[in-house]
Amino acid sequence: MDVKQIEALSSLITTSVAQLKELQGSLKTTEHSASTARAEFLKPSLQVVAAASQLIALVRTPERYLMDMSTAHQLSSSLRVVVETNVVEILREKGKGPKKALDIREISGYNRVNHQKLGRVMRLLATHHIFEEVSPNVFANNTISSAMDTGKSLAELEASPEEKYDGSNGIAALVGLFSDETMHNSVCIADILKAPETTNSFSPFDAPFSLAWPGTRNIKMYDWLSLPENRPRLKRFGMAMNGMNSMTPSDAILRGFNWSSLPQGSIVIDCGGGVGSVSLPIVQTCPHIHLIVQDTERVVAEAPAFWQANQPEALAQGRVSFQAHDFFQPQPAVNNNVAVFLLRMIMHNWPDAECVQILKRVRESSNRNTRIVIVDNIMLYASREQTIAGQDTGSSDPDALAPEPLLANWGAANSLSYKQDINMLSNHNACERTVPEFAALLSQAGFRIVEVHQAHQSWLPQIVAVPV
Structure with a gap:
C-alpha cells in the first residue's frame, strides 16, 4: 500500500473541496446540477472524483477490487429494471411523507413486479447511492434517481408506454x-x-x-x-x-473554435446535425453567419419547426437553411464556398475507412480558407507520457492532463469517455480517438490539425483542421 500516494490524494481532495465550498458560497442556489454545470466547478469536482476513485483502488485488496469491477454489470441490469418499470415516477407521484417514500410492496402494486425481487434490485442501487432506503424495504427517490424521471404520470405511462421518453430530458x-x-x-x-x-x-x-x-x-x-x-x-x-x-451546457459548441472570427456572410455546414440544436448557439451569437444543417430527409423535415420555436428570427431572415444529404456522398454543388464544416459526434460512429470517406467528401468541397471542426471525445493515454516515438501527435492542449498524482487522463472522473469508446466498439466496430489517431485520419483526407481544445473546460473537445 502506497501511503505517500494516499496522503497526496487525500490532500488533493481537501484542497478541491475547499475550492468547491468557496465557489458554492458565491451562488444563491444549493441545487447540485445548477452549480456543478458551471465551468468553474468542473476542474475541482473532477479532481475530487478522480482522487477518490484512485484512493479506493489503492486501499482495497486487489481481489476485492476485481470482484467489484467484474460484477458492475449488475448495476446496469438493475437500472434497466427501474427505468422500464417506472419506479422513479411511481415514487414521485405516489410517495408518502416528507421524502415521498413507499414500501416495496406498494411499489410492486403499481408496476406489478414481484416485490421481493424488486426490493433486492432497489437495495443494490441504494447501496450505490441511487435511491434511498429510508427504513427496511421502504424506498424514496434521491437527487441521482430523480434524474431518471420522465415527468410522466402513471396514467400516461400505462396508456402510451412507447411515448415514455417523449418530452423528457432524455x-x-x-x-x-x-x-x-x-x-x-x-x-x-x-x-x-x-x-x-x-x-x-x-x-x-x-x-x-x-x-x-x-x-x-x-x-x-x-x-x-x-x-x-x-x-x-x-x-x-x-x-x-x-x-x-x-449533459453539456447549451453553449458548449462556443467553447473552442472562435466562430465570431469568421468573415461576414460565412457559410457553416453542420454535417449530420440533426435539427440543428447544437449549432443553434452559433447562429444566436454570430448573426453574420449563415448555417446549413444537413441530415437525412426525415430528420431535416422536422428542423424548421424546431427553429420556428427556438430562433424564428434566423429562420425568417434566411440565416439558417436545411439540406437532406448523406455525408458519404459528394456535397451539393452549391456548397462551393464553405467557411467551416462542423462534424459533431460523427467520427466516433464509424471505423477509420468510413471516416476517411466522410472527410474526403468534405475535402472535395473545401478551399484553402475552409476549416473543419470535429467535436468528439479525444482520448488521453492513462500514462503521464502522451507521445509515441515516430508518430505525429498533432497539436495538443496543455491544460488537458490531470495534475499528479492523478492518472493523466483523470481516471474514473473521465471514465465515461472510455466506456463510450467500448460502446462504439460494441455497437459499430468504431471508436473514440486520440489526437494522433485523428491526425492520421485527417492526413489521409488532405487536412492537418491546427487547434486542439481538449481541456475539460471545453466540455466537448474540438479539433480544428485546415486543408493541405
Whole structure:
C-alpha cells in the first residue's frame, strides 16, 4: 500500500473541496446540477472524483477490487429494471411523507413486479447511492434517481408506454439504451475479439452487435434500429441522444473554435446535425453567419419547426437553411464556398475507412480558407507520457492532463469517455480517438490539425483542421 500516494490524494481532495465550498458560497442556489454545470466547478469536482476513485483502488485488496469491477454489470441490469418499470415516477407521484417514500410492496402494486425481487434490485442501487432506503424495504427517490424521471404520470405511462421518453430530458432513455442494447452488444466483445475471422476486421458488420441479437449478422445497428419491429427502440435511441446533449451546457459548441472570427456572410455546414440544436448557439451569437444543417430527409423535415420555436428570427431572415444529404456522398454543388464544416459526434460512429470517406467528401468541397471542426471525445493515454516515438501527435492542449498524482487522463472522473469508446466498439466496430489517431485520419483526407481544445473546460473537445 502506497501511503505517500494516499496522503497526496487525500490532500488533493481537501484542497478541491475547499475550492468547491468557496465557489458554492458565491451562488444563491444549493441545487447540485445548477452549480456543478458551471465551468468553474468542473476542474475541482473532477479532481475530487478522480482522487477518490484512485484512493479506493489503492486501499482495497486487489481481489476485492476485481470482484467489484467484474460484477458492475449488475448495476446496469438493475437500472434497466427501474427505468422500464417506472419506479422513479411511481415514487414521485405516489410517495408518502416528507421524502415521498413507499414500501416495496406498494411499489410492486403499481408496476406489478414481484416485490421481493424488486426490493433486492432497489437495495443494490441504494447501496450505490441511487435511491434511498429510508427504513427496511421502504424506498424514496434521491437527487441521482430523480434524474431518471420522465415527468410522466402513471396514467400516461400505462396508456402510451412507447411515448415514455417523449418530452423528457432524455436521461432515462440514455440509461435505457446503455443498459439494454449496448450492454447486450458488449457481452459479445470477447467472442468477436477471440475469433480469427473477426478480430482484425473493422467492418461495421463484424461489430459485437452482429452476434448479440437474432438476425443481426449482416445488418448495421442503425439499420436494425430502423426496422419496423424496433420502432420503440429507435424512439428511445433518439431521446437518448437528446439526453447526451442535455449533459453539456447549451453553449458548449462556443467553447473552442472562435466562430465570431469568421468573415461576414460565412457559410457553416453542420454535417449530420440533426435539427440543428447544437449549432443553434452559433447562429444566436454570430448573426453574420449563415448555417446549413444537413441530415437525412426525415430528420431535416422536422428542423424548421424546431427553429420556428427556438430562433424564428434566423429562420425568417434566411440565416439558417436545411439540406437532406448523406455525408458519404459528394456535397451539393452549391456548397462551393464553405467557411467551416462542423462534424459533431460523427467520427466516433464509424471505423477509420468510413471516416476517411466522410472527410474526403468534405475535402472535395473545401478551399484553402475552409476549416473543419470535429467535436468528439479525444482520448488521453492513462500514462503521464502522451507521445509515441515516430508518430505525429498533432497539436495538443496543455491544460488537458490531470495534475499528479492523478492518472493523466483523470481516471474514473473521465471514465465515461472510455466506456463510450467500448460502446462504439460494441455497437459499430468504431471508436473514440486520440489526437494522433485523428491526425492520421485527417492526413489521409488532405487536412492537418491546427487547434486542439481538449481541456475539460471545453466540455466537448474540438479539433480544428485546415486543408493541405
